[in-house]
Amino acid sequence: MARHVLVGILIGLLAGTTGCASPGLIVRTDRGEVVMVDLQTVHPVEYGEADLQAAMELFAEHIADVIRHQPARLHVRLASNDPMVEAYLAWCRGRDSPGDCLDILDTSTPGISNGGKRSIALRIALGSALREVADAVRRVDPVKVEVLMLVWFSIYLVSFIAPDVTVTKALTLVMSANMVAFLGWDGFRTFIQGYLDMATAADAAQTFAQVYDAGRAFGRRMGPSMARIVTMIVTLGLSSVTGMATPPSVTNLPRGAQAVANARAQGFNLAAVSGGSISVSANGTVTLVLAAEATVDPKGTSKQPAEQPGSKVQTDLVSKVKGQLWRYPKVIDPRTGRPIPFPTGHLKPVPVQQRASWGNAERGAFIREWHRRGYDTPRGGWDNYDIHHIHPRELGGGNDFWNLVPVERGTHQAGFNTFWMEFME
Numbered sequence: 163m164a165r166h167v168l169v170g171i172l173i174g175l176l177a178g179t180t181g182c183a184s185p186g187l188i189v190r191t192d193r194g195e196v197v198m199v200d201l202q203t204v205h206p207v208e209y210g211e212a213d214l215q216a217a218m219e220l221f222a223e224h225i226a227d228v229i230r231h232q233p234a235r236l237h238v239r240l241a242s243n244d245p246m247v248e249a250y251l252a253w254c255r256g257r258d259s260p261g262d263c264l265d266i267l268d269t270s271t272p273g274i275s276n277g278g279k280r281s282i283a284l285r286i287a288l289g290s291a292l293r294e295v296a297d298a299v300r301r302v303d304p305v306k307v308e309v310l311m312l313v314w315f316s317i318y319l320v321s322f323i324a325p326d327v328t329v330t331k332a333l334t335l336v337m338s339a340n341m342v343a344f345l346g347w348d349g350f351r352t353f354i355q356g357y358l359d360m361a362t363a364a365d366a367a368q369t370f371a372q373v374y375d376a377g378r379a380f381g382r383r384m385g386p387s388m389a390r391i392v393t394m395i396v397t398l399g400l401s402s403v404t405g406m407a408t409p410p411s412v413t414n415l416p417r418g419a420q421a422v423a424n425a426r427a428q429g430f431n432l433a434a435v436s437g438g439s440i441s442v443s444a445n446g447t448v449t450l451v452l453a454a455e456a457t458v459d460p461k462g463t464s465k466q467p468a469e470q471p472g473s474k475v476q477t478d479l480v481s482k483v484k485g486q487l488w489r490y491p492k493v494i495d496p497r498t499g500r501p502i503p504f505p506t507g508h509l510k511p512v513p514v515q516q517r518a519s520w521g522n523a524e525r526g527a528f529i530r531e532w533h534r535r536g537y538d539t540p541r542g543g544w545d546n547y548d549i550h551h552i553h554p555r556e557l558g559g560g561n562d563f564w565n566l567v568p569v570e571r572g573t574h575q576a577g578f579n580t581f582w583m584e585f586m587e
Contacts, residue, residue: 186447186503187347189429191454192438197429202553204424206346206564209390211294213416217394218298220410221401228404229302229310244273249370250282259305264312279364279373281312286377287360288315291389295397311393314400322354323361328441328449337399339435339450340412343425344391348564351446352498353392356383359499383497385535430457446500491577495567497537502567505553517555525549528566540568548574554582 189197247267254263264285266278274282285292285308292311296304318337321329329335342350363376381389394415402409412418412432425432434456441449495502528549533539540547547568553559569578 187342187428188447188449189457190449190451191457192451193454195454195457197457199429200427201347202558202560203427204346205420205562206349207344207387207391207417207420207424209387209394209417211290211390214291214294214390214394215298216416218295218397220414221397221406222299224401224404224406225299225307225310225397226302228400229299229306232306232310246274246368246370246373250274253370253374257305263305263309265309276365277316279367280361281316282370282373283360283364283377283380284315284357285312286374287380287384288389288393289381290386291393294390295393310400311396314403315396318396318399319354319357322358322442326441326443328439330439332437333399333403335438335440336402336435337395338440339425339430339432340395340398340421341392342428342448342450343412343421343432344395344417345388346424346564347428347448348498348503349388351442351448353384353388354442355446355498355500356380382536382538383499385537387535426458431455446503490581491573493569493573493577496540497567502550502552502569505557505559510558511556512558517558518560520551520555520561524561528561528563531563532568535563540570542570544568546571550574550578556582 187199187201189199191197250266251261254260257263264278264281266274266281268275288311292308293304295311296307299307318334321327321331321334329338338350341353345353357380360376360380363379364373367373367376384392398409398412398415412421415421422432430450430452435452436456438450438452438456440451443449490504492501494500529544548571550567550569551559551561552565552567559565
């Protein structure tokens with residue numbers, strides 16, 4: 163088959179097996195046409211502190227103006243007998259913001275609501291990203307900036323609070339399309355699923371420490387780059403809904419050109435996305451349904467491709483795999499907390515000389531990147547782990563960060579290696 167893959171075909175193949183469908187991205191038009199994607203050319207955008215600061219300069223004055231025009235609230239809170247409330251108020255005092263610093267307490271209701279606990283956990287998760295935004299919005303209280311952002315995060319994320327939900331709100335769709343473009347479908351799925359897990363843990367929390375831990379876990383799952391990107395995109399959505407005359411185009415944002423290219427590789431024209439729907443299923447599949455004029459394939463058309471030379475090799479391999487996916491190892495990716503997915507790229511064998519190189523240098527580079535993104539050393543140390551290529555190098559997979567995952571050596575060799583060797587004989 164051609165290098166570009168019809169994701170709908172692969173999803174259909176996986177769904178046709180005994181309950182082992184793996185998550186993926188589906189893009190189709192509002193007329194039901196499946197759109198091609200090429201996930202092999204999607205490179206999630208990396209955002210440093212300077213990138214976020216540069217992005218915020220485009221929004222800072224407007225956000226400050228919105229805050230200045232908000233009615234002031236009186237932060238008076240009597241002593242409480244609720245240990246979680248007292249711990250929360252102590253946390254606020256520790257941030258030099260005495261009182262109800264996140265505006266989550268209601269004097270008519272005792273304790274902290276589930277919505278309040280989620281706000282605390284989200285603030286902990288976003289951590290430095292919110293501080294960096296607040297630093298960029300000068301001349302207003304930085305805590306008020308954080309509160310405004312958390313309110314808008316909650317408005318956006320409540321749309322995804324239950325799995326298998328479909329969202330059709332135009333603003334939510336546009337913000338989500340931007341996130342898919344910047345993060346890639348897997349990064350977007352990680353963000354949404356991570357929030358769902360955080361919300362569940364926060365709702366069940368009985369102490370402030372448990373709420374704090376839920377936020378920290380979500381923050382580690384995102385990593386600083388993802389936290390900065392989603393914060394920037396939520397700021398873009400907030401600016402749109404609060405009347406910013408001409409919100410910046412994504413192409414004006416730092417690394418926006420890369421996001422536009424990612425969107426195109428994933429089947430849509432980012433600038434043309436204005437309506438449609440987005441859904442995230444319980445197993446992590448992301449589905450975008452867009453107007454036909456907003457969809458493209460990497461070659462610029464929205465038609466399904468004719469069979470290409472060499473597609474019989476692909477078909478033969480798929481035929482071998484079909485019916486055997488129940489045997490695909492179920493190993494958790496520590497970045498997402500979910501099983502390592504079956505590859506969604508093309509499955510055509512690649513000659514040895516064309517495969518991505520792999521050795522100690524590449525392994526070391528991945529481990530350094532792993533720690534730079536804030537992930538912990540795997541239990542037992544790196545010496546006990548192989549670095550697994552989710553999309554095998556033998557089938558065209560590369561060394562991109564999200565195609566690599568540490569797997570305990572025995573599991574890797576007895577599980578993944580054995581599985582793929584059988585089909586590539």
